[in-house]
Amino acid sequence: MEIRVRRGDTLWYYSQLFYMPLVLIIDSNSGVDPNELRIGQVIRIPGFTVTTHVIEKGDSFWKLASARNIHVDALLLLNPDVNPNQLKVGQKVKIPVRVTSFIVDGKQPYDFERMRNDMNRLLAIYPFMRKREAGKSVLGLPLYDLRIGTSNRKVQMNASFHANEWITTPILMRFLNEYLLSLTNHFAIKGVATLPLYTRTQLSAVPMVDPDGVNLVLNGPPAGMEEEVLAINKGSRDFSGWKANIRGVDLNKQFPANWEFEATRKPKAPAPRDFPGYAPLSEPETKAMADLVKKESFERLLALHTQGKEFYWGYEGLEPPESERLARLFAQVSGYKAIRYVDSHSGYKDWFIQEFRRPGFTIELGEGQNPLPLSQFDEIYNAASGILIYSLT
Template identity: 50%
Template structure:
């Protein structure tokens, strides 16, 4: 499968998934996916889950041969775009070890990864309103008249995708108090109205994941609970994930609804996690990328291993 992207992107030797000072756009992401497919054609496959509001493909990367299906997603929030190359780099690391005869954890599981869940928003947060965008005037107004979208978390229609899921959606809308499109915290007119959130929900229901992880920034915290719906094994695994990382904490979160992991725990009664990678103020700077990855990769590895 050839993935549409910026074919001019050429990386030097070493890791395919890299982050430059200029940031990380959907075109770079697609180009890196192409190169991963070329190098690891026997290890991983890529499927289209749907399209974003602006028609960008929503890619799911699958690797592993195990009967147990697990899932990770990233870049649900636009200004947390750094999580996309973090997750894709981990996918590349697993594929490279598998090709070399390692990554034995993939004997037991099949990983479905969606590294760039909000491509329109990620590009908007870095480059501003795209030329010819149908929502150009509205976006400027929703952003308080500013053309600086670096703090923007929502998708291109001003809907916060991590307030889109049908688990306490009405409670979260009331708590947020945001009545219309905005840079963050607007959950939309109804749950799963946005194609990006609907695609994640559809994949989750069809694949029957035994556990899921949604990667965000920042704070080095791991959230594992939702209104006492989580299974007993959820907290011990969160503790192991935190212990594996550098400076991470397992946190029992209250006062939060309508997120992806909230919905997964509520609907399936299986372990679901939100991992807040890195520290600082979003968007985290590219200079921190390597350091964040070193501390995060062991957390993701522990998640793949699962409850013991």
């Protein structure tokens, strides 16, 4: 929601007027000097949208404000050209509306466009969240990196490394939505107060690492690549078992953590799953994700996958002692089984632990055959949200 500064207004006053943490208003207005507001300057207030009300007989600003539990001055601020003492029937006035419900509906097929539409709606309502690009996919789709918080202490989360595990994307998007709602509406998540997390920790979230693959699973072959992907899929038009990127490379087998060994026991040519590529980091998606953690000093990393109701937290004895403490905590809040080692290499989590000696986790959400049914969404989210919120503590 946008407002314009009046004489004597301050960001602190706006935080009181709209019951919104001052830091969220400041962070929603980068480039604005909080100490030198100019009359007429546009200020964005997070957590609100604007609706239009048509004046009826008997309406007054006091009556409208009282019915909506807002301050009269909020109406005056949004309607600077309206004389509150001379309202006319049929006249239109703007009403601020606090957003208290979810934008993200994850209980539906969730391709790249749906994810991007939800992302843009969240960015419009919560401008303190920032959008970057970690890189692009083979077909040029952005790998969005959404940031919440500005602290130097950073936690990285990602989803949909594997195409047919696309349910992990709406799970992560739903968590971002709940986190934003909690910050602007002053409620805790799983008993955790979120405003202190916001000020202490910067969240980096890449909701869809393999957008080309997800679109293939949900929408079928892209124009110009039908022959190629059908050949990789042995002529079948059923792409429900496709885990790889659009070139048939398994993105979570692409990292230089014993890649050469893993390659000896995996497919030797492009395939719907498990082909580690002809060399590590050969794909634009994996190179982007590797560059992301090289540039940023992430304290922790969580990669969302399906399935198994378990998570893996160690690699070759290189994980720090803190990982075990976090694993016990994650198991407690999710009910998932914590597994230290598994006979697998060259994953994103493996490489992160190897290179940085910091806690990394592969979270296997839900249980069954991929792609998991949307009927599991609520159960999966209940477990995942506990892990995600506690990972920021």
